[in-house]
């Protein structure tokens with residue numbers, strides 16, 4: 001049996017995929033090409049003249065203290081987001097897997113945050129934690145914490161991490177819950193009869209069997225932390241204070257748009273593109289094979 | 294090793310009582326088979342013994358100790374599941390050693406036990422493999438091995454053979470028998486297959502809709518079924534059960550076929566009586582030579598099983614199945630005279646289904 005659809009006319013299939021191709025070309029290939037192109041040029045401050053400089057923009061990039069700082073910030077940020085996001089979501093999924101009554105309400109509540117846009121989540125948390133008027137800041141001050149993320153870098157980092165994790169938990173939760181529910185009950189029962197208590201059952205049976213899900217979410221969350229968190233940062237700290245939350249994606253925007261350094265910003269985009277390609281390759285390589293057990 | 298007893302155990306899921314008050318006593322070293330149709334509560338009963346379900350009321354004792362409040366891991370039992378429940382991410386060796394490692398046995402002792410079990414079950418060459426690299430029969434053995442190495446007080450089996458093909462099932466049945474003879478561990482085996490029950494059990498426990506219908510040695514249950522349910526469930530093909538009417542000192546079925554009631558039953562038999570005869574207890578005889586009831590049987594169809602043939606047909610308007618020698622089967626349409634073997638006609642009270650007792 002021929003499973004593919006066979007078109008009789010030769011142009012119809014091209015016409016049908018044309019919109020998708022056009023969108024990809026206009027919004028992805030063209031900007032990507034431009035970024036690669038501009039990364040080889042140096043523009044003057046007014047954007048009127050440009051001069052071919054080869055790889056000088058890249059060399060400049062890796063000498064720049066602010067770029068190296070941004071790499072460090074991104075590493076810390078994405079590690080925190082991924083680890084916290086996975087840990088909290090897994091804990092919630094294990095709890096949800098255990099309860100029978102009210103499970104639907106519980107799951108619905110946990111899934112809601114995913115429907116909220118990043119920027120909205122950012123604004124929400126910026127308000128909750130606002131140094132002067134935020135309700136959580138009020139509570140924290142009541143507890144004797146000197147809360148002021150506008151001035152303190154580590155607090156600003158904590159804020160953007162919490163806002164990002166909060167939004168990402170729903171997604172992770174859904175996958176973990178599905179993964180947990182795919183583990184046959186009899187395995188857990190067999191382990192219980194074999195003498196394993198709940199904690200040991202979790203670490204020796206459940207967690208290893210969840211590893212394909214965990215690995216998938218690990219990659220998805222890193223990609224998310226790297227590339228989809230512009231909205232959260234822009235709505236809260238805008239990279240500050242003093243670059244403490246200036247992750248790579250935000251720095252591309254900042255240098256390109258605010259500081260009008262088109263060449264440097266393009267070089268940064270190219271680096272980011274290389275990273276996302278590498279992550280995608282890793283994901284395909286390992287997800288295809290699944291994590292072996 | 295230990296004896297197991299259940300006292301007035303019931304189980305309710307919500308408003309649905311799936312086990313009605315049950316009393317079961319399983320002796321030390323005994324092999325007891327719980328047999329009954331799907332959904333009658335066999336697994337639930339086994340899981341109550343294992344501690345995977347809580348009894349709604351009543352008491353469970355293992356080795357004389359009340360275990361209602363004891364965790365499964367502290368009951369010192371091992372269970373073999375229908376789907377085997379092997380840990381898919383662990384090798385055969387690790388699957389078997391898991392319970393021993395948790396119990397912190399010295400590793401030399403663990404290795405010795407695993408090797409010994411692997412030897413008994415012929416799993417030696419597969420110890421390094423993962424469960425997915427094994428055939429169904431091998432997985433079944435690993436599940437058994439995991440139970441054996443624990444050296445528990447009792448084995449619980451929940452339909453362990455039902456995922457195997459017919460040939461393997463017979464083979465594993467024999468191996469389980471052999472294993473029980475050599476280990477002598479108390480075993481509770483759940484199945485819906487009456488052949489497994491007949492062949493494995495020291496005693497069997499026939500269950501129906503959450504109650505125990507009869508307990509006894511397989512041949513006792515076969516020879517003396519306590520109810521129409523047991524009579525129909527144990528034995529293959531099933532016993533012929535024909536509803537009839539009390540007339541004088543006998544029971545009439547169909548149009549005028551009369552079975553005389555033994556004297557002892559005449560006082561207890563009421564108006565509606567069911568007559569039961571096993572297919573293998575109806576013998577072909579020549580007309581006129583029959584002392585008891587003679588069935589003028591007309592053959593409608595013949596099923597040839599090789600050694601035996603099953604004749605489906607009717608006598609006096611009632612349907613019967615008869616088992617005859619495979620090479621002496623008559624053609625469909627033939628007429629025969631059948632007579633039941635003496636003492637092999639059973640009488641049951643139709644409304645309650647209970648066997649009539651003198």
Ligand SMILES: Nc1ncnc2c1ncn2[C@@H]1O[C@H](COP(=O)(O)OP(=O)(O)O)[C@@H](O)[C@H]1O
Nearest residue numbers: 306309311329330331332333334335336337338
């Ligand atoms: N966890 C449960 N919740 C509700 N009903 C159940 C549950 N487990 C079993 N039952 C019901 O109890 C009855 C007996 O089930 P089970 O013991 O599995 O039967 P068997 O093993 O004899 O086929 C069935 O009607 C089944 O639907």
Ligand SMILES: [Mg+2]
Nearest residue numbers: 335336337452
């Ligand atoms: Mg069952």
